[in-house]
Amino acid sequence: MDYAAEIRAFVVENFLFGDDGDLREDTSFMESGIIDSTGILNLIAFLEERFGVSVADDELVPENLDSLARVAQFVARKTAAAGSD
Numbered sequence: 001m002d003y004a005a006e007i008r009a010f011v012v013e014n015f016l017f018g019d020d021g022d023l024r025e026d027t028s029f030m031e032s033g034i035i036d037s038t039g040i041l042n043l044i045a046f047l048e049e050r051f052g053v054s055v056a057d058d059e060l061v062p063e064n065l066d067s068l069a070r071v072a073q074f075v076a077r078k079t080a081a082a083g084s085d
Helices: 003-015 037-051 069-083
Strands: none
Touching: 003 037, 003 069, 037 069
16 A cells, blocks of 8 residues: 555645645655644544554654654554554
8 A cells, every 4th residue: 555645645635735845755744844743643643544553652753753754654564563463
């Protein structure tokens, strides 16, 4: 599944108002001001609903949620782990 494409579409629609401009896979959401702390909660709600993953409090770190690439990798890991349970 192409998690990055779906996550990109969500971010562009909800935070960039349809204009993806120069959003790259490694663009930091927080440093670039694309998503703030409240926006992260919206992103998490989307991930949980769309991909059926559960995001634990200790997973709310930039390494998991601060760019398209990081979020896509995080979702891939979570769905792979859920499939192996």
